[in-house]
Amino acid sequence: MLFPSEEIRLNLPDAEISYFPNFFSATEAQQYYHSILNTTHWQHDDITVFGKTHKQPRLTALFALNNNSLKYSNITMHPSTFTPTLKEIKSKIERVCNIKFTTCLANLYRDGEDSNGWHADNEKQLGRNPVIASVTFGQPRFFHLKHRTHKELRHKLLLENGSLLLMQGETQHHWLHQIAKTKRKINPRINLTFRVVE
Ligand SMILES: O=C(O)CCC(=O)C(=O)O
Ligand SMILES: [Fe+2]
DSSP: OOSOSOOEEOOOTTOEEEEETTSSOHHHHHHHHHHHHHHOOOBOOEEEETTEEEEOSSEEEEEESSOOOEEETTEEEOOBOOOHHHHHHHHHHHHHHOSOOOEEEEEEEOSTTOOEEEEOOOOGGGOSSOOEEEEEEESOEEEEEEESSOTTOEEEEEEOTTOEEEEETTHHHHEEEEEOOOSSOOOOEEEEEEEOOO
16 A cells, blocks of 8 residues: 555644554454464563552563664563564555654553553653654554643544554653553454654
């Protein structure tokens, strides 16, 4: 696919965020979902937040072209090499991002109890204005955004199967994002976030 069907630019101040709902076809998305789910060595790390240690509420895996580890929430993740499937996805995304990613952090949200708390992807190793390309395979989940200083500024969008969300510019300086828990009975979701890690 040379041109994704549609680009929706979020009209939010201090942010540069685009959403591509059907970046991958339903068939492609389903194939990728099963392939990644079954071939990934998922890890379940302890995280320490506010001095308390507990299991992260989701499974993760890190892939990179280099040896650079990824550090966040007192975790250091060491990368495996990219699989052919992940390389293929990466190059499809790079056609719209004009950037070459080094790293992919995969998240597996097993059910509605799994989540990702409020944060910004602003670690030094991601550079000044990180470009983050985030893909969804499987269960759609809501992505929440809130402005750091203008507390009334909030936004929520559904990340659908086969979609791509692109965050760039100063987004990580001014906005936090999360995937909230839900009480609904839902299927697993795989999220891939492509980044440049120095
Ligand atoms: O699952 C998502 O869509 C978001 C993942 C995320 O924010 C992250 O891994 O930094
Ligand atoms: Fe994030």
